[in-house]
Amino acid sequence: MKYKWLISLLGILFSSFASAQTVSNVVARQVGGTVEITYNLDMPADISVQLSLDGGESYTITPKALTGNIGQGIKPGHNKIVWNLLADSTDWDIKNARFKVISKKLDKLTFTIRGVSFTMVFVEGGTFTMGASFEQRSVAENDENPPHQVTLKSYYIGQTEVTQELWNVVMGSNQAYYKKGGKYPIESVTWDDCQNFVKQLNKLLASELGEKSFALPTEAQWEFAARGGNTIDTDIYKYSGSESVGLVAWFADNGSKITHSVASKKANKLGIYDMSGNVWEWCEDFYSDYSNYPQIDPIGSGDGNRHVYRGGCVNSPSTCCRVSYRNCATPGTRTPYLGFRIVCR
Secondary structure (H helix, E strand, C coil): CHHHHHHHHHHHHHHHCEECCCEEEEEEEEECCEEEEEEEECCCEEEEEEEECCCCCCCCECCCCEEECCEEEECCEEEEEEECHHHCCCCCCCCCCEEEEEEEECCEEEEEECCEEEEEEEECCEEEEECCCCCCCCCCCHHHCCCEEEEECCEEEECCCCEHHHHHHHHCCCCCCCCCCCCCECCCCCHHHHHHHHHHHHHHCHHHHCCCCEECCCHHHHHHHHHCHHHCCCCCCCECCECCHHHHCCCCCCCCCCCCCCCCCCCCCCCCCCCCCCCEEEEEEECCCCCCCCEECCCEECCCCCEEEECCCCCCCHHHHCCCCEEEECCCCCCCCEECCCEEC
16 A cells, blocks of 8 residues: 555656755656655755645645755755655645755855865845945945946855965965964955966865856955845945944054954954955956946956955055945055955856
8 A cells, every 4th residue: 555655656756846946957766665856956055855735735744754965054966865755654645745845045155175164155146236325425436436236146255355274275375465374364365366266266175066166256246245235224334234344344543554363343244254344355357437227247347457356454544445445456466455255156
């Protein structure tokens, strides 16, 4: 009797498998008294399976006899779940049974290389006003205008600036001017240096990334994260996480013109540190003027001779630490106050 129940439900598995956006290429097949469910995952996620007994109107049952790539922090790539149906209850009316695999993106991803860990924070995609928005306009520079609508896909961004210890394990040496090591931000890196870093990082973590990769943030990704992403509500700040620059930033008035350990000031609403102050941060884009037109995942001009950098530094006045403030330099520029953070996209 149980075997007939297994065959009947298996037919439904093939025809009604549902998945969230990070799950693809789902295949289910019977292996003896079990069903093997294979799927591809494009980013690390928490994975669960739910069962419906009313033709998919509601999913209220969580099967118990599941093993394999299910649960918290499942890595991207080709994964498999084994469902021991015979070990689960047989009291269900399975005429209208349906089930689905659910993926929940992780709020944070932590990677470790040779004992050095770093964390990426999830930024849910959305639409925002980039540039001289109303809280910036009294002090906004000409190149922050016109304010314009930008829509971005979801991505992960570094919780902190890239540290000297991470740079050292990836690149094999510490080229910072302020060689403090550990959790202090790497600086004195050119835009080209940063590109070499992300290439090496992608090689070292290829098995964990799947089809994703690390990169410098675009200017729009940087600003959206600095503003707090979709957490923006009635509290809209000039700086990343506060209207009081001293709470969130090491800058000219409190930084003593030397870099400080990352994450030693208050985070913004997404839990990201130092997007105002400490060191300037390179972006992917060439510097170019803004447009009035709404944009989707912009990457600035396709060519030029200067790249954008953002956020202010320990040697900057407060106005340079604003979330919309822009600066730029040639890709070979190297200063003790210029570093970067990364995105995963």
